[in-house]
Amino acid sequence: xxxxxxxxxxxxxxxxxxRVFRPDLIGKPVAVLSNNDGCIVARSKEVKDLGVKxxxxxxxxxxxxxxxxxxLFSSNYCLYADMSARVMATLEExxxxxxxxxxxxxxxxxxxxxxxxxxxxxxxxxxxxVRATGIPVCVGMGPTKTLAKLANFAAKKWLKTEGVLNxxxxxxxxxxxxxxxxxxxxxxxxxxxxxxxxLGIQSVWDLASQPSKRIxxxxxxxxxxxxxxxxxxxxxxxxxxxxxxxxxxxxxxxSRRLTDYSELSQALAEFCSRAAEKLRWQHSVTGCVTVFIRxxxxxxxxxxxxxxxxxxxxxxxxxxxxxxxTANRLLTEIFKTGYNYQKCGVQLSHIQPETTPGQLExxxxxxxxxxxxxxxxxxxxxxxxxxxxxxxxxxxxGFDKSWKPKAERVxxxxxxxxxxLAVVKVTRKK
Amino acid sequence: xxxxxxxxxxxxxxxxxxxxxxxxxxxSTQAIRVPESLIPTVKALLDGRxxxxxxxxxxxxxxxxxxxxxxxxxxxxxGGKVAAGFPSPADxxxxxxxxxxxxxxxKPAATFFVRAQGESMLGAGIHPNDILVVDRSIDPVPGKIVxxxxxxxxxxxxxxxxxxxxxxxxxxxxxTDIVIYEALELVIWGVVTNVIHAL
Numbered sequence: 001x002x003x004x005x006x007x008x009x010x011x012x013x014x015x016x017x018x019r020v021f022r023p024d025l026i027g028k029p030v031a032v033l034s035n036n037d038g039c040i041v042a043r044s045k046e047v048k049d050l051g052v053k054x055x056x057x058x059x060x061x062x063x064x065x066x067x068x069x070x071x072l073f074s075s076n077y078c079l080y081a082d083m084s085a086r087v088m089a090t091l092e093e094x095x096x097x098x099x100x101x102x103x104x105x106x107x108x109x110x111x112x113x114x115x116x117x118x119x120x121x122x123x124x125x126x127x128x129x130v131r132a133t134g135i136p137v138c139v140g141m142g143p144t145k146t147l148a149k150l151a152n153f154a155a156k157k158w159l160k161t162e163g164v165l166n167x168x169x170x171x172x173x174x175x176x177x178x179x180x181x182x183x184x185x186x187x188x189x190x191x192x193x194x195x196x197x198x199l200g201i202q203s204v205w206d207l208a209s210q211p212s213k214r215i216x217x218x219x220x221x222x223x224x225x226x227x228x229x230x231x232x233x234x235x236x237x238x239x240x241x242x243x244x245x246x247x248x249x250x251x252x253x254x255s256r257r258l259t260d261y262s263e264l265s266q267a268l269a270e271f272c273s274r275a276a277e278k279l280r281w282q283h284s285v286t287g288c289v290t291v292f293i294r295x296x297x298x299x300x301x302x303x304x305x306x307x308x309x310x311x312x313x314x315x316x317x318x319x320x321x322x323x324x325x326t327a328n329r330l331l332t333e334i335f336k337t338g339y340n341y342q343k344c345g346v347q348l349s350h351i352q353p354e355t356t357p358g359q360l361e362x363x364x365x366x367x368x369x370x371x372x373x374x375x376x377x378x379x380x381x382x383x384x385x386x387x388x389x390x391x392x393x394x395x396x397x398g399f400d401k402s403w404k405p406k407a408e409r410v411x412x413x414x415x416x417x418x419x420x421l422a423v424v425k426v427t428r429k430k
Numbered sequence: 431x432x433x434x435x436x437x438x439x440x441x442x443x444x445x446x447x448x449x450x451x452x453x454x455x456x457x458s459t460q461a462i463r464v465p466e467s468l469i470p471t472v473k474a475l476l477d478g479r480x481x482x483x484x485x486x487x488x489x490x491x492x493x494x495x496x497x498x499x500x501x502x503x504x505x506x507x508x509g510g511k512v513a514a515g516f517p518s519p520a521d522x523x524x525x526x527x528x529x530x531x532x533x534x535x536x537k538p539a540a541t542f543f544v545r546a547q548g549e550s551m552l553g554a555g556i557h558p559n560d561i562l563v564v565d566r567s568i569d570p571v572p573g574k575i576v577x578x579x580x581x582x583x584x585x586x587x588x589x590x591x592x593x594x595x596x597x598x599x600x601x602x603x604x605x606t607d608i609v610i611y612e613a614l615e616l617v618i619w620g621v622v623t624n625v626i627h628a629l
Binding site for chain 2: 021022023024025026085086087089090128131132133134414415418421422423424425
């Protein structure tokens with residue numbers, strides 16, 4: 001049986017999340033800003049139609065924003081993560097195997113599930129997701145992941161597809177590939193595109209018609225695989241098990257430049273707290289801590305400095321205090337006065353599953369100068385913070401949070417905080 | 431290097447073998463007996479030490495190490511249950527405790543909580559500030575209490591059908607009913623399944 005994979009991708013995901021709870025914004029121009037409210041990271045169709053490109057800094061389009069009253073939101077990651085989990089849970093009912101590919105897209109293995117009428121099945125998926133979550137999605141199908149991705153691109157672009165397209169048929173495939181530029185293919189970046197264009201390869205069809213061996217020798221194995229995948233030969237498998245994160249990174253750009261060691265250290269302590277929470281959430285411990293600091297690369301006239309330092313822990317830990325102390329030691333190693341720091345962060349690696357709570361492995365030597373691992377204490381902290389967000393933190397995080405990135409236009413956390421639920425009103429008698 | 435010749439066979443030969451402290455761990459080593467069950471643990475520990483030393487030796491500038499002197503050495507308790515005392519007579523009856531989610535939430539992915547504001551639904555038992563459990567996946571059929579998006583606002587009404595027309599009724603005589611002309615699915619946001627009302 002020919003394999004059938006589907007890529008389900010949410011339409012303008014962040015914007016759609018905001019609109020679920022703000023029906024008044026349906027049909028109006030809406031955009032979502034990056035961390036620190038700097039750049040546009042999600043655009044409604046209306047905003048795209050105004051010519052606003054992905055990733056542009058807000059100040060560059062301020063006039064358009066005013067003129068067309070574009071509704072702007074700061075990123076509300078709590079909301080987006082929760083809505084994403086809902087979309088994925090709904091999709092799970094439609095396929096025996098599913099790979100969550102990113103916050104707003106998933107590959108579904110539909111082989112043998114709907115060979116009679118894949119399009120109708122795709123429509124059922126669309127209806128179920130929008131019904132359950134309010135998030136509109138498009139479904140692209142094909143015998144390989146790359147074709148499913150391409151089908152999804154086309155399903156989004158051409159309204160005639162009604163959001164579902166199947167590229168299992170080679171004739172239809174060729175027709176589409178001839179009109180789509182090669183740069184739209186999954187995994188073909190701008191540099192590869194430029195090189196392909198130089199060789200006269202303009203459309204997806206041009207690339208698919210190349211012998212993969214030749215492409216392998218002129219480019220690399222990734223592009224060669226793409227050629228095979230475009231011809232319906234699967235090279236990329238569905239990766240179902242999303243392993244626990246092997247790395248946890250917590251970092252932010254500051255709302256203003258920091259110059260003081262103590263300020264940086266407080267911000268860093270906060271990132272450590274977040275990272276440690278994530279670690280405990282997935283029941284892991286970390287064996288290696290990395291700290292990095294840097295000045296703004298966008299201000300070349302200022303003196304530039306960036307440095308990172310890592311340490312391998314003798315005993316793997318998930319204790320906020322241990323991580324904070326360790327990170328602070330690293331910071332003292334790399335901190336230099338006289339620079340305007342724009343960003344700092346902590347990265348945890350060598351992540352492994354936690355062993356029996358509160359017990360160290362035989363021969364684990366705890367560094368006596370570090371706080372003793374105290375899992376019950378951490379559990380209490382997590383419980384309190386889950387009920388009363390951000391109520392409890394280690395003292396090292398300090399009180400002055402003015403370095404925090406700007407998020408002035410953030411919407412309520414409708415689905416993750418009891419105090420911020422959506423309000424349903426009553427329309428008065430006229 | 432001078433070769434020292436000896437008359438006798440066997441015995442110690444000066445300078446033979448590994449140099450002191452030249453092991454893969456960067457210090458002298460000693461043979462010990464290890465219980466078989468602990469061999470993997472000990473091996474893993476030693477491997478860790480080895481790579482740690484190797485990394486130190488390769489001296490990558492970014493890697494710093496904390497003090498090596500082990501302060502406390504913790505040993506795990508022996509595993510396995512020890513039978514002691516009289517077994518609890520309730521052991522056979524242990525079941526999970528009741529979870530309100532089971533009662534209130536059928537489809538977690540499609541269930542949302544919203545807060546009611548205003549007094550139009552007192553007749554349906556919905557009071558101001560109550561939390562409504564809304565399931566978006568349930569079919570909106572006549573008689574259901576629904577959340578609808580009317581004029582861009584989320585409102586709560588009872589869905590009715592009369593004379594082939596869908597109607598949104600307020601359960602409070604002071605408010606008007608609304609007739610739906612557009613496609614129903616565009617208007618209905620979700621179906622209210624439960625009300626959480628604090629007394």
